Amino acid sequence: MMPVELRELHVFLVLAEELHFGRTAARLTLTPSRVSQVTRTLERRMGGRLFERTSRTVALTPLGEHLLAELRPVYERLEAVLAGTAARAAAVGPLRIGVTMTSEGPALSRLVRAFQDRHPGCEVSLHEVDVWDPYRALRRHEVDVLVNWLAVEEDDLRAGPPISHHQRVLAVARDHALAGRASIALEDLGDQIVAHPPEPFPAALADAIFPPRTPSGRPIRRVPVSRSISEIIAQVALGRIVHPTGTGMTAFARDDIALIPIIDLQPLSLGLIWLRAREDTTIQALTELARTQQPLLIPWPGHEQGARGSSRGTDG
Amino acid sequence: MMPVELRELHVFLVLAEELHFGRTAARLTLTPSRVSQVTRTLERRMGGRLFERTSRTVALTPLGEHLLAELRPVYERLEAVLAGTAARAAAVGPLRIGVTMTSEGPALSRLVRAFQDRHPGCEVSLHEVDVWDPYRALRRHEVDVLVNWLAVEEDDLRAGPPISHHQRVLAVARDHALAGRASIALEDLGDQIVAHPPEPFPAALADAIFPPRTPSGRPIRRVPVSRSISEIIAQVALGRIVHPTGTGMTAFARDDIALIPIIDLQPLSLGLIWLRAREDTTIQALTELARTQQPLLIPWPGHEQGARGSSRGTDG
DNA sequence: TTTCGTTACGTTAGTCGTAAAGATT
C-alpha cells in the first residue's frame, strides 16, 4: 500500500486538536470534505479508526489517542529539522576571504561590495595569506574562500568562477636590458633569471606563473626567494631577477620597475578557490554572485578599452 | 510553497546512504530519473543543494550532511510510531468479558467460539459481575466488555449489537395461582410482588425488567432483595415473589418454578456493552463479529422454530 | 564505449473542490 504522507499526519494532528472538521479545514485551507477523505485514508493506512465521529461530535479513539501522543513530538521535531535546514540554506554567515598582495584588487572590491549589498548582515573580512602556501589557510579553516590565480589541481579544492582576466607582463628593473621593449615574447626569458618560490608552492601554480622553459626548449633559470612578493619586487628593482606576472598588479607599479607585455603567454585569471567539503551556503552565495558578474579584463597598458568590465562575451 | 513530503525525505535518506542514483532507484523501486527529479524538488524546497553530483560521483554538501544528521533519527522514530500504531490497530489483545448469571448463555458461547476461531492467539476470559451493579466492573476496568440487557442510558457506555432476543416470561412458584396459566398479560402483575433490586441498580435497567406499573396504571409492588439472582430464585420458589425475566434463563429452569409467557411485554435483548473511551481494536473486533452474527431468537416454550438462528429478517 | 545523472514529454493516479446526501439536534 502507498505509504503515509506528512500531509495526512498534519491533517490528523489538527483534527485531533480541533475535533471539528470545519475548523480543521479552515486552518489547513482545505474543505471539510477533503479533511474527511484524508482522515479516512489515514485510518485505512493505519488499519483502524482514529476518530469516533457523528455529525455532532468528533472524538479520538484509543488508537487515535495513542497515535496523537506518539506522533505529536516526532512531528514537531521533524518540522523543526526541516525549518532549521531551510534556515541554514538561506543563512549567509560570516565570510573570511583570503587574499595575497597580488590577488587583491578592483575585481575583488567590486565583488565584495556587491556581496555586502545583497547580504547586509553578513560580516566579510579579508585576510592576507602566505603567497607561497596559499591553500594552507583554506585547509586550516582560517579562511572560507581564497582569491588567487585559477591554476588549481588539488582534489580537495574547487576553483570557481574567475573575477578578472589578466594579460601577462614581465616586471623588470627600469634600467634592465628589456626595459625599453614595447613587448616581449616568452622566448626572451631564456636569458633571464626568475624567482623560484619555496616549497610547498603548488606545482600547477608555479608552472602557470613561471613557465619552466621557453618555446624553443631553453630552460629558464630560477633562483630561490625566501619571504614574499615584497622580496621579489626588491630583487626585480635591483635588476637581479625578472618577474612574469599579470596586468594590474599595483605592487609592481613603481617608478623603478617597468612592465613589459609578454605577447605569447595566455592570460591568467584570478578567481575564487575553496574547500570542496566546506562549500556551504555562504560560499555558494558568493560564487553564485561572482558567476553573474562579468570578469574584469585587465589589458596591457594602452589597451584600456576593456578595463572596466564594459566588454562582453570575451571570455577565454 | 508546497510542503515537504515523506516520500522525498525517504529518497533523500536512501540517496545519502547509497550515493548512487541507480541503486537508490532500485531500492525504492523507482527510476533514476525520478530520483533525480525528487532530489531536485527537495533541494528547491530546502533552498539549497543537498548533493554535489557529477556523472561520476555523488556526495553530500555540508547542508546535506546537516540534514542527514538531523533527519535520520527523527525519520526512524516517525516510522516506528507509524508502524507501532498500525501494529496496535491490527493487534487483538486479551479480552475479559463480564457476564451475569442471566446473561451467560448459548448466544455468548457462540460468539466467543467464533471470536476464538478468528483470533486464535487471543485469550478470552469470562468474569461474573455483580447483577445489581453490572457497569462497575467496566468502569473499574476489571472487564473489557459486558454482556447484559441492552437497556443502557449511561453517557460513558456504549451499548452495541444484540446477541440474542428474549421473549418475556414470568417466573412463579409451581404452586402459585398463575402457575397453571398458558400465558399472562402485564396487567396480571398488578396483584403480584416483584423484587426490588438494591442501589445502584441502573434505573433504565430496572424499568426494562420490572415495569413500574400495569397498563391500567396499577403499581406493581416491590420488596427489597439483598444479594443476587439466587436469592430471587429462592424467593420465587417459595412463592413470596414473582419475577419477570426472559426466555432461555437456565437459572430458572427448575421443577419448582413455572415460566409463563407474558404476551404484552416487548422482548429483551442481550448484547455487548463497553466503555466508549476504551473501545480499542480488540473490542471493535468483537463487536464487528457480533454484528455479522444473526442474534439468537429465544422464543416461548413450544415456539422453537426460531431458536437456533435459522430465522432471518425478524429483527425487532 | 560505457556508465551515470539530467531533461523532455506523455500517461497514470492521487489531490482537491463542488454539490448533494445523510445524520443529528
Place this chain on the structure above:
DNA sequence: AATCTTTACGACTAACGTAACGAAA
C-alpha cells in the same frame, strides 16, 4: 431548519516511467 460529516463526481496536477541527451572516465 440548521449544522456537521460523508459520498459522488469531475478537474487539475503531481508522480512516475520512457526515451533521448550530455558529461565523465
